[in-house]
Amino acid sequence: MPELPEVETVARDLRAAVVGRQIQKVDVLRGDVIRLPDPAALSAILAGQRIVSVDRRGKFLFMLLDSGDELITHLGMTGHLLVSAAEAPLARHTHLRMRLDDGRELRFDDARRFGRVAYGSRARLEEARVLPRLGLEPLSEEFSPDELDRVLKRTTRTVKAALLDQAGVAGLGNIYVDEACYLAGVRPTRRCHRLTRAQRAALHNSIRIVLRKAIENRGSSVDDYRDVWNAQGNNQEALLVYGRGGLPCFRCGTVLRRTVVAGRTTVYCPKCQR
Numbered sequence: 001m002p003e004l005p006e007v008e009t010v011a012r013d014l015r016a017a018v019v020g021r022q023i024q025k026v027d028v029l030r031g032d033v034i035r036l037p038d039p040a041a042l043s044a045i046l047a048g049q050r051i052v053s054v055d056r057r058g059k060f061l062f063m064l065l066d067s068g069d070e071l072i073t074h075l076g077m078t079g080h081l082l083v084s085a086a087e088a089p090l091a092r093h094t095h096l097r098m099r100l101d102d103g104r105e106l107r108f109d110d111a112r113r114f115g116r117v118a119y120g121s122r123a124r125l126e127e128a129r130v131l132p133r134l135g136l137e138p139l140s141e142e143f144s145p146d147e148l149d150r151v152l153k154r155t156t157r158t159v160k161a162a163l164l165d166q167a168g169v170a171g172l173g174n175i176y177v178d179e180a181c182y183l184a185g186v187r188p189t190r191r192c193h194r195l196t197r198a199q200r201a202a203l204h205n206s207i208r209i210v211l212r213k214a215i216e217n218r219g220s221s222v223d224d225y226r227d228v229w230n231a232q233g234n235n236q237e238a239l240l241v242y243g244r245g246g247l248p249c250f251r252c253g254t255v256l257r258r259t260v261v262a263g264r265t266t267v268y269c270p271k272c273q274r
Contacts, residue, residue, distance in 0.1 A: 004171030005214030011056040013228040022101040030095040036118040058170030079115030134170040152192040160188035161262035180206040187273040
């Protein structure tokens, strides 16, 4: 599933590509990815509106339109937002096409259909539970060591389970939790209430480092992720533990172990991570 760095890469690309463009025509090819409003009404609502800004919150993309409402997208596991020439062939699982006033199209495709699209005010989307309660933004000024302490000290869950919870820290997923735990020297199976203050501080620092590095590398294309130009990211080449179970640790040479934490495949070094 695309995580914060992948979604941030898409958001930055969309800002350059579509902000200021007017939506001229909308075709909903498959309505079950539209959560709000009724899919049959969405085309008429969006047509004629101009895209004012593009933002990201957690793993969600927000396009503010000149009505004051927002078109939000969650990419799910296999979703893509692509900017394409109008005459370009459609991807097999294209569900939404938005014709822009410069002749290009903004398209949403999603093979497994776990992604979702919705339109409305942020308050309305939260009320309808299309938009969940999201926690700290890990690259924001508000994400201080003390705030991460508050998230981790209040639970006896494993470190990985706590960091995957979007109500605590928004945007982290399987890839970057494993990477951050490795960089911090903290085993993802460790219980949060047993962490030392130094370990919590190391996690705070490592989360920021791995996310910023991944954004610089335009995300990790370990499965289906592509940017708005349908290009892969480069960060998969820099991953230190994710997907490397059974291979030697880059630091010490110990074979990396694979286990399951919070229902997710998890890789760690038994020597470097305590």
